[in-house]
Amino acid sequence: MNAWQSLTRRLAVATGPIRSLGSASAQAQTQTSAEDVEARPYSDVPRPGKLQFMRSFMPGGEFSDASIVDFSVAMRQRYGDIFVLPGMFGSKDRVVTFSTSDIATVFRNEGAWPRRESFDSVTYFRQHIRPDVYGNSLGLTVSQSEDWGKMRSAVNPIFMQPKGLRMYFEPLSNINNEFIERIKEIRDPRTLEVPENFIDELQRLIFESLALVAFDRQMGIIRKHRDNPDALALFRTSRDIFRYAFKLDMRPSIWKIVSTPTYRKMMRTLSEGLDVAQRILADSQQALEQRRQAGEQVNSHSIMQRLLEISPNVALVMGMDMLFAGVDATSTLLSAVLLTLAKHPDKQQKLREELTKIMPTKDSLLNEETMKDMPYLRAVIKETLRFYPNGLGTLRSCPENVTLSGYEVPSGTPVLVAANALMKDPAYYARPDEFMPERWLRDPQSGKKLQVSPFTFLPFGFGPRMCIGKRLVDLEVETSVAKLIRNFHVEFLHDASKPYKTLFVMEPAIDFRFKFTDLKD
Known part of the structure; x- marks a missing residue:
């Protein structure tokens, strides 16, 4: 095992509890290890229907003027810590996850040449125009x-x-x-x-x-x-x-x-x-x-x-x-x-x-x-x-199938790891709505720094x-x-x-x- 694999595996073990939002007030809870149960098929991952999803962004739709953060937080309250944004018109499905365990899994399995889903329109211009x-x-x-x-x-x-x-x-x-x-x-x-x-x-x-x-x-x-x-x-x-x-x-x-x-x-x-x-x-x-x-x-x-x-x-x-x-x-x-x-x-x-x-x-x-x-x-x-x-998180695609929140996600599926949303989550940060630079400094008495849950500050x-x-x-x-x-x-x-x-x-x-x-x- 190389140093990178060793580090990411240690971080994955230390990620702590993940949240499941059956409602907005749901508390952090322990997830059953993916190795202990058979992964559920990708088709079972919660998601809106394609037509419903498209209509929600049209003028007058539920999310016509919503930011990606507001939209994703609403989706999290509706579907839980993991859900799918349906792909349409030549675009792939995107899986969104708010789970630190999933985030660790994605980064641990991104390979030597990580694939970050980018802007297809920019790629098209550079390749074809x-x-x-x-x-x-x-x-x-x-x-x-x-x-x-x-x-x-x-x-x-x-x-x-x-x-x-x-x-x-x-x-x-x-x-x-x-x-x-x-x-x-x-x-x-x-x-x-x-x-x-x-x-x-x-x-x-x-x-x-x-x-x-x-x-x-x-x-x-x-x-x-x-x-x-x-x-x-x-x-x-x-x-x-x-x-x-x-x-x-x-x-x-x-x-x-x-x-x-x-x-x-x-x-x-x-x-x-x-x-x-x-x-x-x-x-x-x-x-x-x-x-x-x-x-x-x-x-x-x-x-x-x-x-x-x-x-x-x-x-x-x-x-x-x-x-x-x-x-x-x-x-x-x-x-x-x-x-x-x-x-x-x-x-x-x-x-x-x-x-x-x-x-x-x-x-x-x-x-x-x-x-x-x-x-x-x-x-x-x-x-x-x-x-x-600054935004919701970052996109990655794993070269092999991965299990996220108990679901098998096929290789090449873009995954939006919503780590940035966790920075205001009280499950990970005490008094998250207070501006406290001191939380990042060593305590003058103990000399210790705040222990931040891995994969919640990226x-x-x-x-x-x-x-x-x-x-x-x-x-x-x-x-x-x-x-x-x-x-x-x-x-x-x-x-x-x-x-x-x-x-x-x-x-x-x-x-x-x-x-x-x-x-x-």
Whole structure:
């Protein structure tokens, strides 16, 4: 048995009780071991009828405007911890499970090249519309099997090692200094509140940060070049793609049979984004070459430069996927951190006390050394990820038949492991509706950390196919939160009872009119 198998088997044993929701108030209970009883056939897994399922998403249907989280929680109350979302119009059935035992089983049996069901519409574009660009590198977001394994092995050393991000500490710190000036420009001089569209400003901040990593250049869309047409086109398309993909690939859609309006919009958006990204990458390469010829020092260890060493297409595809997967999700996370701190001023002050020790002045630049010792900052971000789960979970398909909650699930069936929903479940987290960063820190008396049930905190996934951008997201959010909280006291004086809605991932449902009050050094 290799180390990976040993770890996952130990975790599987330790997953503890699973929940069975015959009603909303059902309590955690022990599941009979799958080895002790004969597995029931897949056809017995609870599910709605196909026609019923399709009607529920049509205008006026039960779930026509529901998020995937609201929908799945309602389904859980109706059917229990495991159920099937029927496949239609060329799409497969999807099994949804809320059981930690099932989640452990799925990850334990995902194989050397885990298959994560992706967006078929994006895959179709890359395979059939633009194979000239994507023929040898579909990208980590949609590639599968050996193709995925080869690409992941090639780029892992670039993204997963902390030293690969060292060069970005100070540039990202400077980008956030510019963002701070932008806040001062746009806030109301009387109320100190930012405008209703502040989420757009947060998205520009994250886009600027990701573009720096992806294309070795600053786009300037925070302040200097807000109307940069190429940057704005890439900014817009990277966000629109995700919304179209949700409509085409997560909800019932006939696009595989008939060319629908949303499908055509998606293909145009993907084409536009690709054209702009190719142009930006070429411009970045040309600018770097001109600097070399002029005798300037060029850092050859940037992520883009290292990806180019693999191949220009890999650099292009990875750059686009960074924006596609990162802009909305990371900006939403940043808004959530600011919101939790604004609503919990005692936690905000505790964080500021930690930051002041490391950042003696408000304009202090962050670097690798200063970012090392910020345990409370990291606890705040971790607790925000638990408090506002980003979506329901992740999709996997097992290469062999597996037994989940006593049912035999055929090989190749997509399984949505709903781990994120468990982060607000009192069966696993004490006082789940309270924002308590301290739950992630060592107890000052005992020196022990909170023991979290395995497979209940997986905001970036798990195993070989966990999010490759985790370290980059950590760096961006830690830098932005540190700079903002060191410069401002942040308040939110409006209703925040339902600040987010969730399609496939969480997105804002309200206007984030934060109040930013300047601090003295």
